[in-house]
Each structure stands twice: as C-alpha cells, then as structure tokens.
Amino acid sequence: LFNSALLEKDAMPELPEVETIVQQIRSRYKGQIIKQVEAKPERIFQNISAIDFCNALKGKRMVNVQRFGKFIIWNLESIFPVFHLGMSGIFLEDRNKSRLPQHIHINFLFENNMTLYFQDVRKFGKVYLYFSEPDFDGMGIDPLANSFTFDQFLILLKSTGKNIKSLLMDQQIITGVGNIYANEVLFHAGINPLRRANKISRKPAERLFFALKEILVQAIDRFGTTYSAYQTVDGTTGENQNFLKVYQKEGQECINCLRPIVKITINSRSTFYCRHCQK
Numbered sequence: 367l368f369n370s371a372l373l374e375k376d377a378m379p380e381l382p383e384v385e386t387i388v389q390q391i392r393s394r395y396k397g398q399i400i401k402q403v404e405a406k407p408e409r410i411f412q413n414i415s416a417i418d419f420c421n422a423l424k425g426k427r428m429v430n431v432q433r434f435g436k437f438i439i440w441n442l443e444s445i446f447p448v449f450h451l452g453m454s455g456i457f458l459e460d461r462n463k464s465r466l467p468q469h470i471h472i473n474f475l476f477e478n479n480m481t482l483y484f485q486d487v488r489k490f491g492k493v494y495l496y497f498s499e500p501d502f503d504g505m506g507i508d509p510l511a512n513s514f515t516f517d518q519f520l521i522l523l524k525s526t527g528k529n530i531k532s533l534l535m536d537q538q539i540i541t542g543v544g545n546i547y548a549n550e551v552l553f554h555a556g557i558n559p560l561r562r563a564n565k566i567s568r569k570p571a572e573r574l575f576f577a578l579k580e581i582l583v584q585a586i587d588r589f590g591t592t593y594s595a596y597q598t599v600d601g602t603t604g605e606n607q608n609f610l611k612v613y614q615k616e617g618q619e620c621i622n623c624l625r626p627i628v629k630i631t632i633n634s635r636s637t638f639y640c641r642h643c644q645k
C-alpha cells in the first residue's frame with residue numbers, strides 16, 4: 367500500500383507539467399483580449415483581492431505566456447498575473463459549455479467567446495498580480511534556461527556536501543524539479559541518490575547535467591506526468607507516467623540489469639533507484 371499523503375506531495379505539478387500548461391495556454395489564447403473575469407475570493411489570491419484582480423484584467427490582451435520554474439506568467443501588456451499551481455491547480459479550456467467543471471475559482475472569458483477556467487480543489491495554488499515584469503532573481507535556476515550551463519552546474523555541485531537528490535530538489539537552487547523527476551534523472555544518469563554532490567566528478571556530473579535537461583524535455587513532449595490532479599488544458603492526462611523507469615517501481619525489475627528497484631527515504635521523500643546501475 368502506498369502512503370497517499372506522500373504520493374499527494376509527490377504529485378505536485380513539476381516543471382514539465384507547468385511548461386505543458388504554459389505552451390497550451392499560449393497556443394490557444396495568445397493575442398486574445400480578455401472580456402470578463404470572475405473569481406471567488408479565495409485564499410489563492412496573494413497580493414491582490416479577487417475583485418481587484420478581475421477589474422485589472424478586463425480589456426487586456428494576452429501578449430505572451432511564460433514560465434519561470436513552476437510559476438506561470440501572463441504578459442498582458444501593462445500587467446502581469448502570475449500563477450503557482452500548488453498541489454492541484456489546473457487550467458481548463460471550455461470545451462463543453464453544458465458541463466461546467468466543479469470548483470472553478472477563476473473564470474476568464476475572452477472576446478472570441480473562448481473561456482479558460484482556473485480550478486484548484488485543494489486551494490494551495492497562488493495568484494499574484496504585478497504591474498511590471500516580475501523579477502525572479504534570487505530564486506533557483508530554471509534547469510531548462512539556455513543560460514544554465516554545465517560550468518554553472520559544476521559550481522552548484524561543488525558548493526554542497528549534501529546528497530545529490532536533495533540538491534536537485536532544492537527549489538532555492540534549482541527550481542521546478544520535484545520528487546518524480548529527481549528520481550528519474552538520477553537513474554538516467556546512473557548516479558546513486560545518496561552520493562554527496564561535491565564528490566561527483568566531472569564525467570558523471572556531465573551525464574547528470576544532460577539527463578536533467580533530457581528527462582524534463584521528454585516529459586514536456588509527453589504532456590507531463592499525471593498522478594492525481596494534474597490535467598492538461600484540454601482536460602486530458604499527461605503521458606509521461608507510462609515511461610517512468612524507477613519512480614513507484616519498488617520491487618520491479620530494473621530495465622537495464624533486471625535487478626529489483628529499491629525504495630529508501632531521503633529527506634522524508636520516497637526514493638527509488640537501482641543499487642547496481644546507480645553508483
């Protein structure tokens with residue numbers, strides 16, 4: 367039996383799920399003008415009230431949609447709504463007006479009569495509004511940013527003696543990688559999750575750096591990993607859960623050596639790896 371609380375925590379959308387949502391909102395709503403916004407005054411609103419948020423967005427054009435780590439940033443010319451999905455936040459396009467999804471917290475109506483809903487059953491999501499482009503300096507590095515180089519990654523590794531899995535998941539250092547992808551990236555790179563970061567030499571560090579980018583990009587190509595709440599904007603599940611090699615695979619055969627995948631706990635998070643393939 368799995369620990370549902372832990373699974374829930376692991377199911378938080380990570381970078382690939384957020385990027386999938388960003389790409390889908392961009393492709394569907396970019397260039398559109400917001401005609402009307404309705405919102406429930408929930409705790410998700412951070413630096414602005416629900417009513418002020420709705421008024422501010424009315425009449426604004428969606429110039430672009432971007433991502434930083436797990437934040438979704440809408441560029442509406444002069445204002446910048448920022449969303450964090452928390453544990454269960456999703457955006458849903460309106461496909462069937464006769465069946466309105468439940469627990470809608472924000473309802474965006476566009477001039478072409480397209481609708482976009484923000485739903486957050488658990489209400490751990492966060493909504494901000496900024497009047498200039500938000501500054502993410504001081505937050506962790508986005509692992510898919512072009513500016514994130516191998517040399518920079520090496521410096522990060524050398525800077526700490528903590529285990530490599532905790533480093534990958536430290537949002538202050540690298541933003542967007544949670545438990546699912548940390549497990550998968552380490553398997554792909556053949557590195558033991560307990561290895562001290564500053565003891566990883568150049569060759570395995572290189573494998574790890576490229577595995578990090580590759581696993582995330584692959585997951586984006588597969589519309590993310592669905593474990594519980596996450597859905598794409600068109601209401602379907604991601605596909606990457608069908609391609610996981612170690613996450614939640616305790617006792618199953620390693621795809622490389624056929625030995626069983628083991629499960630340990632690091633930082634109170636379930637950790638899955640192959641003792642033979644990951645050194």
Ligand SMILES: [Zn+2]
Binds near residue numbers: 640
């Ligand atoms: Zn193995």
